[in-house]
Amino acid sequence: MAFAAFGHSGGSKSDFKTPRKTSVKVAMALLIPGMLYLGLFFITPLVSLVVTSLEVPDGSGEIGRYDYGFEIANYWAVIETYWPHIARSFFYALTATILGLLISYPLAYFIGVKARRWPILQGLMLTLVIAPFFISFLLRTFAWKQMFANESLIVTTLQSWGVLAPDQYLVGTDFMVIFGLTYNFIPFMTLPLYTSLERLDIRLLEAGSDLYASPAKVFGRVTLPLSMPGIISGTLMTFIPIAGDYVNASSQFLGSSETAMIGNVVEANFLRINDYPSASALSVLLMAAILALVTFYVRRSGTEDLL
Amino acid sequence: MATEFVARGSNLDLVGIRKEFPGFTAIDDLDLHIPAGEFFALLGPSGCGKTTTLRLVAGLEEPTSGQILIGGKDVSHTKPHERPVNTVFQSYALFPHMSVLENVAFGLKQRKIADPLKRASEALDLVQLGHLAGRRPQQLSGGQQQRVALARALVNRPSLLLLDEPLGALDLKLRREMQIELKAIQIEVGLTFLHVTHDQEEAMDMADTVAVMNKGRIEQMGAPEKLYDRPKTVFVSKFLGQSNLFIGKIVETSANSLSIDVAGYKISVPKDRAEKHTGKIAIGVRPEKADLFQTKPADSSSENLIGPGEVKDIRFTGVSNQFLVDVPNIGLVTVFEQNEGNSTVELGDQVWISWKVEHSFGLADLPADTLDEE
Numbered sequence: 217m218a219f220a221a222f223g224h225s226g227g228s229k230s231d232f233k234t235p236r237k238t239s240v241k242v243a244m245a246l247l248i249p250g251m252l253y254l255g256l257f258f259i260t261p262l263v264s265l266v267v268t269s270l271e272v273p274d275g276s277g278e279i280g281r282y283d284y285g286f287e288i289a290n291y292w293a294v295i296e297t298y299w300p301h302i303a304r305s306f307f308y309a310l311t312a313t314i315l316g317l318l319i320s321y322p323l324a325y326f327i328g329v330k331a332r333r334w335p336i337l338q339g340l341m342l343t344l345v346i347a348p349f350f351i352s353f354l355l356r357t358f359a360w361k362q363m364f365a366n367e368s369l370i371v372t373t374l375q376s377w378g379v380l381a382p383d384q385y386l387v388g389t390d391f392m393v394i395f396g397l398t399y400n401f402i403p404f405m406t407l408p409l410y411t412s413l414e415r416l417d418i419r420l421l422e423a424g425s426d427l428y429a430s431p432a433k434v435f436g437r438v439t440l441p442l443s444m445p446g447i448i449s450g451t452l453m454t455f456i457p458i459a460g461d462y463v464n465a466s467s468q469f470l471g472s473s474e475t476a477m478i479g480n481v482v483e484a485n486f487l488r489i490n491d492y493p494s495a496s497a498l499s500v501l502l503m504a505a506i507l508a509l510v511t512f513y514v515r516r517s518g519t520e521d522l523l
Numbered sequence: 524m525a526t527e528f529v530a531r532g533s534n535l536d537l538v539g540i541r542k543e544f545p546g547f548t549a550i551d552d553l554d555l556h557i558p559a560g561e562f563f564a565l566l567g568p569s570g571c572g573k574t575t576t577l578r579l580v581a582g583l584e585e586p587t588s589g590q591i592l593i594g595g596k597d598v599s600h601t602k603p604h605e606r607p608v609n610t611v612f613q614s615y616a617l618f619p620h621m622s623v624l625e626n627v628a629f630g631l632k633q634r635k636i637a638d639p640l641k642r643a644s645e646a647l648d649l650v651q652l653g654h655l656a657g658r659r660p661q662q663l664s665g666g667q668q669q670r671v672a673l674a675r676a677l678v679n680r681p682s683l684l685l686l687d688e689p690l691g692a693l694d695l696k697l698r699r700e701m702q703i704e705l706k707a708i709q710i711e712v713g714l715t716f717l718h719v720t721h722d723q724e725e726a727m728d729m730a731d732t733v734a735v736m737n738k739g740r741i742e743q744m745g746a747p748e749k750l751y752d753r754p755k756t757v758f759v760s761k762f763l764g765q766s767n768l769f770i771g772k773i774v775e776t777s778a779n780s781l782s783i784d785v786a787g788y789k790i791s792v793p794k795d796r797a798e799k800h801t802g803k804i805a806i807g808v809r810p811e812k813a814d815l816f817q818t819k820p821a822d823s824s825s826e827n828l829i830g831p832g833e834v835k836d837i838r839f840t841g842v843s844n845q846f847l848v849d850v851p852n853i854g855l856v857t858v859f860e861q862n863e864g865n866s867t868v869e870l871g872d873q874v875w876i877s878w879k880v881e882h883s884f885g886l887a888d889l890p891a892d893t894l895d896e897e
Contacts, residue, residue: 422583423616425603427630427675433604437629441620 269496280490290497298481298498305477306505308390309459312397313405316454317447319398320405324446325439327406328413345406357396357469361387364470388472396464401454408453412446448517456506478502532559532715533594533607533682535580540589542575549575551739553589557732562709562716564730566723568762572739573719574613577685580717582606594682604633609676610685613692615668617660623647623671624656630679646678647671649708666697673705677712686718690725702728723763727751735759755798757805757890766807767856770889773804780880786852788829790883797885805886811859812882815846815868816875827883829853830875837870848874 272285295302323345331338348356364370364386374380386392416439424434440447462479465471471480478498485495537555541548550572557563565573578584580591582603591599598606609630617626624643631639647653650670660668669689676684686705690698706729709716720726726733727747734744735758743750743759754760757768769790771783782791783806792806808827822828832850839845844866846858856876860866868874 417614417616419612419614419616420618422603423610423612423618424629426581426583426608426610427679428604428633429629430602430604433633438618444620 265496265499268492269500271493271496280492282492287493290493291501294494294497294501297494298478301476301478301481302498302501302505304475305459305479305502308394308397308465308477309455311394312401312458313451313455315394315398316402316405317451320402320409320450321447324406324409324413328410329416329418342410345403345410348403353400354463354469357400357463360396360399361470364392387470388467388474390475392470393465393475393477396470397458397461400461400464401458404453404457405450408449409443409446412443416442444517448514452510452513456510459506460502532561532684532713534559534592535683535715535717536590536592536595537576537580538590538592540576540579540591541587542572542579542584543587549739550579550586553739553741555734555741557715557717559594559715560713562706562718562729562731564718564720564726564733565736566720566726566733566763567736568721571736573721573736574687576736577610577687577717577719580683581608581610581685607682608685609679609681609683610687611669611672611676611689613687613689615660615672615689617668617671617675619659619661621659622656623652623658623660623663626660626671627675627678629675634679643674643678646674649677650674650704665692666701669693669701673708677708677714680712681714683715683717686716686720688720688722689718690720690722698722698725705729727763733763735763737762751809753796753884754807755887757886757888760807760884760886765810765857767810767813768805768807768886768890769853770803770805773801776800781885785829786850788827788853790827790829791880792883792885793881796881796883798887799885803889805889806883807886808878808883810845810857811843811861813856813858813876813878815848815858815860816877817868817872819875820877825880826877827880828875828877829856830877831873832856832876834868834870834872834874837868844868846874848876850876 267284268282269290270284270286270288271282271290272287274281274283323341327338327341327345331341362368366385366387371380371386374386375382375384380386420438420442421434424438425431429437459477460479462477462483463469465475465477466480466483467473471477476484482495482498482502485491485498535555535557537553540550540553540555542550553572553576555576565576567573575584579586580593582598582601582605586599589599590597593607617623618629621629624640624647627646628639628643631642636642644653644656647656650673652667652670652674655663655667660671663671669692672689690701690705693701702725709729718726718730727750730747732744733747733750735742735750737758743755750759750763754763754766760766760768769783769785771785771790773781774784775782775789775791776794779795780791780793781797781800781804782789783804784790790806794800797804797806816830819830820826820828829850830848832848832853834846835849835855836847837844838847839862841862843859843862846860846868848856848858850856858876860868
């Protein structure tokens with residue numbers, strides 16, 4: 217290789233340039249599989265989705281037959297029809313994310329900071345956080361449905377205590393869906409929080425208390441800002457998938473028709489009603505809304521230099 | 524408890540402090556009094572308990588028993604943020620998510636003192652870093668970070684400033700510069716400084732009082748010149764500078780001096796410079812107090828004389844030449860000669876070593892390896 221590089225030109229200028237060009241070419245060549253993958257499995261479906269969302273019925277009156285068109289009104293129609301589902305999705309996602317954060321932060325803090333002195337305990341607790349992944353999440357969600365079923369011990373006990381009315385049940389309620397969403401996404405919140413808290417320098421906390429900050433102030437002024445990268449990635453990794461989730465809220469699992477989220481509506485429109493334009497328009501809307509929210513969130517949190 | 528913005532330092536008193544960690548005792552019955560406005564150095568090897576002492580004063584550790592008084596007030600069981608004390612940490616511990624100015628203003632803001640940013644930038648000017656106020660700590664050099672840490676502590680005008688080997692991470696030249704600067708600042712602000720270090724030169728250079736600590740106890744305490752001139756234990760004589768020690772039974776006692784016999788040589792020490800007057804004693808002399816002679820000098824009652832011995836090693840350090848002389852039946856003796864450009868002693872030469880009796884010092888204990896010979 218070296219001989220070839222020297223061989224075909226005498227000038228030092230091209231000697232310098234040749235390997236550079238080659239490395240650019242190599243980089244491009246290495247990028248091709250990734251680009252192809254993205255083009256094939258991300259860009260193409262995305263374009264197809266947008267195109268479908270603008271289609272119009274073909275006039276034959278048969279269900280599921282559509283022609284290409286530019287029907288922006290599809291969007292207004294789905295917003296009008298499904299705005300409660302859209303609102304509910306974001307409400308569930310927000311609530312489950314906040315609950316997940318409140319549960320995961322102390323957990324991650326304990327594993328990443330307090331348990332540093334006992335590496336075995338640390339490893340064990342991390343394993344326990346990940347352990348649920350060893351079982352399919354459909355099964356786990358279904359197990360929760362069994363546990364909170366109408367005739368279950370939990371429900372009958374709550375009814376006998378008067379917490380629930382005799383004809384009141386848990387499955388199919390907002391509570392149950394948020395419970396399931398929170399539960400299923402806690403590991404995705406805990407792990408990023410753990411990675412950022414695990415690096416937290418205890419000496420900075422000591423410096424904070426040395427500089428007259430009470431433990432609460434030290435948490436607010438030092439620990440919390442320093443774990444911001446973990447909070448941001450944890451909340452994004454839970455909020456985004458929760459907003460599009462359709463398992464927990466479906467009536468086959470923890471929800472009912474009263475708890476349907478966008479995901480359930482999209483599923484119904486695509487697979488049962490065969491209203492492809494509406495399903496596509498909802499998908500595009502969901503994506504755009506998440507993108508806008510996330511951009512706003514990351515900008516606002518101002519953690520660019522910590523990320 | 525609100526901590527007032529003091530203009531002057533306070534006394535620090537440690538009374539019977541004991542600190543046990545699982546498996547070992549870090550500090551064993553420590554009593555210490557540091558007067559207000561003093562620059563006090565706690566000197567000792569790593570693991571001697573000096574950093575633990577500092578952390579106890581800062582409130583980052585709780586004593587197993589004993590009392591800590593700052594300005595006469597018992598703070599033994601108050602939380603770190605309630606103590607009128609600030610620390611310059613060894614690692615600096617600057618907040619990476621704040622600018623240099625915000626770091627310095629942190630303590631002022633916590634205590635809700637007016638104009639925190641103005642005071643903080645004044646403190647930065649004091650350490651000559653005013654122009655870097657907007658930077659993040661990670662963007663500064665080690666020496667600059669150290670000065671930010673100092674400003675962040677000083678700006679609070681603590682009754683007591685604790686320095687935990689703050690110069691340890693700096694290179695030699697910068698360290699010497701910072702020593703001078705630190706001492707100047709201490710004189711200017713008039714606060715009480717408690718400085719922990721394992722660098723004996725640093726301690727002697729800056730401190731009004733040095734306490735040499737070993738195995739959780741203070742071995743000896745005093746002005747640097749006094750400590751150096753009259754160490755009282757083997758540990759102090761070796762840790763604070765270098766010493767040649769000669770061990771032997773006291774064979775002769777006169778009105779104001781006593782002598783031991785070491786391999787046939789008579790080595791004397793003034794009585795008032797000896798810690799004990801009977802039995803076996805270690806007599807020491809500093810290497811720079813001893814002189815080398817290429818011909819045997821005349822015996823004199825005011826001089827100790829040993830030799831001849833062979834020069835085994837000569838080290839040139841610039842300001843001085845350091846000779847290692849092997850005296851038969853005594854062992855290696857170190858002698859420092861000022862580099863005046865007229866040394867003719869060479870490796871392998873036979874030389875005599877002599878020093879004034881009044882430069883000897885008699886120690887209270889014996890080196891550990893000689894004890895079993897008795």
